Amino acid sequence: MADAVKDELAAIETTVVSYLAAFNRGDVDAVLATYADDGVLMGPGNPAAVGKSTLAQAYPGIFEAASFDMDYEIKEAVQIGAEWGFVRTATEGTVTNKASGIAAHATFHELFLLRKSAEGAWQIARYSTSKIS
Amino acid sequence: MADAVKDELAAIETTVVSYLAAFNRGDVDAVLATYADDGVLMGPGNPAAVGKSTLAQAYPGIFEAASFDMDYEIKEAVQIGAEWGFVRTATEGTVTNKASGIAAHATFHELFLLRKSAEGAWQIARYSTSKIS
Numbered sequence: 001m002a003d004a005v006k007d008e009l010a011a012i013e014t015t016v017v018s019y020l021a022a023f024n025r026g027d028v029d030a031v032l033a034t035y036a037d038d039g040v041l042m043g044p045g046n047p048a049a050v051g052k053s054t055l056a057q058a059y060p061g062i063f064e065a066a067s068f069d070m071d072y073e074i075k076e077a078v079q080i081g082a083e084w085g086f087v088r089t090a091t092e093g094t095v096t097n098k099a100s101g102i103a104a105h106a107t108f109h110e111l112f113l114l115r116k117s118a119e120g121a122w123q124i125a126r127y128s129t130s131k132i133s
Numbered sequence: 134m135a136d137a138v139k140d141e142l143a144a145i146e147t148t149v150v151s152y153l154a155a156f157n158r159g160d161v162d163a164v165l166a167t168y169a170d171d172g173v174l175m176g177p178g179n180p181a182a183v184g185k186s187t188l189a190q191a192y193p194g195i196f197e198a199a200s201f202d203m204d205y206e207i208k209e210a211v212q213i214g215a216e217w218g219f220v221r222t223a224t225e226g227t228v229t230n231k232a233s234g235i236a237a238h239a240t241f242h243e244l245f246l247l248r249k250s251a252e253g254a255w256q257i258a259r260y261s262t263s264k265i266s
Contacts, residue, residue, distance in 0.1 A: 040221065042242045044177065044263040048208070048223070075181070081214035086246060086259065088173065090181070109175045111244060111261035113219060126219065128244035128261035130177040 005079065008122075012085040013077045015122045016112050020072045020091065026063035032056055036115055036123035043129050069094045070108070083116040084125075090132075107132040138212065141255075145218040146210050148255045149245050153205045153224065159196035165189055169248055169256035176262050202227045203241075218255065220245040223265075240265040 015034050022030035032055060041049040041058060049058040070093035079085040089110045096103040113126040148167050155163035165188060174182040174191060182191040203226035212218040222243045229236040246259040 042221070042244055042261075042263060045265065047265055048221070048242050080217045080248075084213045084217065088175070088181070088259065109181050109261075111175055111246070111259055113244070113246060115213075126221065126244055128175075128242075128263060130175060130261060130263035132178065132180055 008079050008085070009077055011122045012079060012087060012114055013074060015114060015124065016074070016077075016087045016089065017072070019112070019124060019127075020070070020089070024068050024070055026067060028056070028059045028063065031059050034124050036117065036125045039124050040126045042127065044131050064098065066098055067096045069096075070106075075109075085114045085122065087112040087114065141212050141218070142210055144255050145212060145220060145247055146207060148247060148257065149207070149210075149220045149222065150205070152245070152257060152260075153203070153222070157201050157203055159200060161189070161192045161196065164192050167257050169250065169258045172257050173259045175260065177264050197231065199231055200229045202229075203239075208242075216249040217258075218247045220247065
């Protein structure tokens with residue numbers, strides 16, 4: 001691949017890895033920083049959170065309910081235009097219910113659709129995740 | 134919008150509606166017809182099904198386990214290039230466990246990433262869905 005294409009793919013992956021690392025830390029600000037202003041989260045158990053102000057309300061609830069210690073695997077990362085790309089991942093690790101203290105092994109998979117901002121930052125535009133087990 | 138853009142968006146939506154209708158009927162062949170050869174399903178409870186031959190094994194199991202009577206709402210449909218688009222939907226209805234006969238109200242949301250084939254057909258390239266309630 002040409003270096004420019006490799007650089008874009010690396011930047012796309014970096015955003016996703018930043019998101020997953022911030023999620024593991026329960027770091028709301030760092031999670032939000034990976035999203036576009038119109039970003040959408042679609043996860044299990046809650047309606048879609050549409051736009052950064054709604055995301056800013058959704059993630060604290062997620063992190064108050066549970067802590068996450070997840071390893072990730074990038075299954076594929078694809079640039080599909082000058083301004084769009086997607087990444088498919090699988091995550092596996094431990095989810096600890098903060099109320100009960102009970103820790104459980106869990107696996108998920110994730111589909112990230114990313115868009116390059118006017119400033120050149122790859123940001124999460126749409127994100128859907130579901131629990132495998 | 135220019136007519137050509139409207140036509141593409143209509144075609145993108147038609148593929149998604151065809152998928153959702155086929156899913157409601159439990160029609161494996163019609164479901165598979167909406168997917169690209171390298172299409173991927175990411176849903177709750179199972180690892181990602183990657184590629185049409187794996188999809189052809191996954192859907193019969195889904196339809197043997199349950200029947201679905203779901204209404205859909207298209208939340209957005211966006212073309213993001215000559216060959217790519219995405220659709221975000223929400224579905225709500227009744228899922229009936231075929232073994233137990235128990236019917237339950239359920240809500241899901243769905244993110245479809247579609248690609249236009251060389252023959253001009255909009256096909257599901259990647260699809261992620263999770264259960265809200």
